[in-house]
Amino acid sequence: MSEKTKKPQKLKARLPRGFVDREAHDIRAVNEMTSKIREVYERYGFDPVETPLFEYTDALGKFLPDSDRPNEGVFSLQDDDDQWMSLRYDLTAPLARHVAENFNEIQLPYRTYRAGYVFRNEKPGPGRFRQFMQFDADSVGAPGVQADGEMCMMMADTLEALGIKRGDYVIRVNNRKVLDGVMEAIGLGGDENNGRRLNVLRAIDKLDKFGVEGVKLLLGEGRKDESGDFTKGAGLNAEQIEKLTRYISITASGTTHGLPVKDSGRDVSDMQTYKIGDVEYYTDNSETTNGLRAIAGDNSTAIQGISELQTIAALIDAAGYGSKRIKIDPSVVRGLEYYTGPVYEAELTFDVTNEKGEKVVFGSVGGGGRYDGLVSRFMGQPVPATGFSIGVSRLMTALKNLGKLGADEVIAPVLVTVMDGDVESMGRYQRFTQALRNEGIRAEMYQGNWKKFGNQLKYADRRGSPIAIIQGGDEREQGVVQIKDLIEGKRLSGEITDNTEWREARVAQIMVPEAELVAKVKEILAAQAEDRARLKL
Structure with a gap:
């Protein structure tokens, strides 16, 4: 057959790996969900803003989540002026750039929210995509931790507005200063220990999955799972592990903390409770911060962080949010390096069936914290900020599990x-x-x-x-x-x-x-x- 009569090859239709096509029912479910989130944010006095999908790569810089590969994990291209641009990795770094660029025009505190897609150049897998939606709220120019406390209350109100009842969620709160102080106290301070600290953070972050004993293994030589795979540990000694274990166990049920409900004279209906044998205990946020003080010693960094947590505990208590909804929890670490103070995580506590047919707790659907250094690096002056991000797709999955989406049925034409x-x-x-x-x-x-x-x-x-x-x-x-x-x-x-x-x-x-x-x-x-x-x- 001649070149002129050769049949043209048919183009193969292929969806790129790690990306998904969204159908009408999913789009409507997201719209239904995000409209309810917006209502709560607007009620708290936040206004919308929108930033572009692309940022100059140096605006993201070392604040990408993986410190081992600070310039990887993003989709990048060179502009016609040879400057590198990247698809945004999250919605926080673009906001920091926006605030710095328009600092003289905006009103501080700058209370804003935005929803949009973010992109991660990572290996895709089950439930792990390269493009997904986040919904963020941030307060820039608010130095007091009352802004952090309000973020936690807004997260709680948002989940309830979406139909998630009390007892099916908890907002867990910690302070990176407390954890930094404990790290300093066990000899892991300074830039030379950045890598070891990151390994410790990763180990503590596995508390919900592996329990205290599993975390102790990850803090030490390492842990072998049921399949025989070995995860190398942080290599801490016994004394260091013991102090960190005491720290993360402050609010772990059945370990070192909790007050008996009987004869307490307190209304514990909005408190997190648990049983040891026949005795019922409740978790009180002020008692938790007192427990942290007992192990902080004289480390000034940790003491400052605990003081901030005490302020948050007092504010949320005054607003009527008990530990069933917002709980001080030293095991919350958050992975991003730019957090400088309070950190918080929204966790759904009901059971779902995973792909293996096992009953597991649903887990985190969002989180955030204080990032006072992120805007400052553009400005050369301190600019305090705090905010949180909701993983829209993950939260939508949770709401589908609870039957909370699709109530407003769309009738076909x-x-x-x-x-x-x-x-x-x-x-x-x-x-x-x-x-x-x-x-x-x-x-x-x-x-x-x-x-x-x-x-x-x-x-x-x-x-x-x-x-x-x-x-x-x-x-x-x-x-x-x-x-x-x-x-x-x-x-x-x-x-x-x-x-x-x-x-x-x-x-x-x-x-x-x-x-x-x-x-x-x-x-x-x-x-x-x-x-x-x-x-x-």
Whole structure:
């Protein structure tokens, strides 16, 4: 075969690895969820802002999450002026750049929120994507930890606004200064120990997964899992491990902390409680901070962090948020290096079934903390800031597990069928369609091959259309239209066995004057809605 007659090779349709196509139901679920989040943020006095998908790479710089590869993990390209730009890794670094660039125009404290996609050039895997949505809220120019306490309260209110009840979530709060102070006290201060500190943070972050004993192994020589795989540890000595274990165990149920409920005289309905044997205990945030003081010694960094936690505990207690909702927890570390003070994590505490069929706690759906150095690096002067980020896709999965999404069901469009293709007839069909739309009813006129009418009804069935509108030549002469109730018709075809039942059932197809079309469609849609409501009861 000659080059001229060679058949062109068909292009293969391929979705890039680590990315997903989003269908209508997912998009609507995200819109439903984010609108509820916005309502809470707006109520707290936050305003929206939007930054571009690309930033100059040096604006992200060393503040990327992996300190071992500070310039990797991002998708980058060179602009026509040879400057490197990268798709944003998170929404915080772009905000820092925006604030610094517009510092003289914005009003401090700058309270803002934004939702958008972020991109990570990492190896994709199950549930791990290279593009995903975050929803952030930040307060820039607020130096007091009351801003951090308010962030935690806003996170709690957001989860409840989404239908997650108390007891199914907890906002866990710590302070990196406390952890830094403990690190200094065991000889891991200074820049020369950056790598070892990171390994310690990673070990502590596994507390929920492996428990205290598993973390002790990761702080020491390492841990072997059930499959035989070995994870190298941080290499700390016994004394260092003992002090860190005491620190992270402050609020671990059944270890070193908790107050008995019996004879306490306190209302513990909004407190986190647990049992040891037959005795019920509750976790009190002020008692937790007192426990931290007992192990902090005279380290000034840790003492400052504990004082800040005490202020947060007092503020949230005064606002009526007990430890069931917001809990001081020394095991919270957060991985990003730019955190400088309070850190917090929103955790869902109910069980779900994982891909192995095991019951596991759902876990974190978002978090954040204070990052006083992030804006400052552009400014050469201190600019305090705090904020948190919600993982939209992960939170949406949780809400689907709880049946909290899709309550506002979207009804498929009413289908106006096409019986004749001449201009006059098509104009009439288009007029019917527009009349329905003008009354807020989803409607579409059939756009395929109208000559095969059976295909139009098959199309309506696949779309889930509730109603079909039909007008042929005879109906047009009489000035009437047929309205076919497709939902009722489908039910009747499956349930009715004789003519008597058919006559007594709700009519599935009726003829009405053109002028009554919209009113009758509304009536049928209302009846269908009542049927759906009855089925849900």
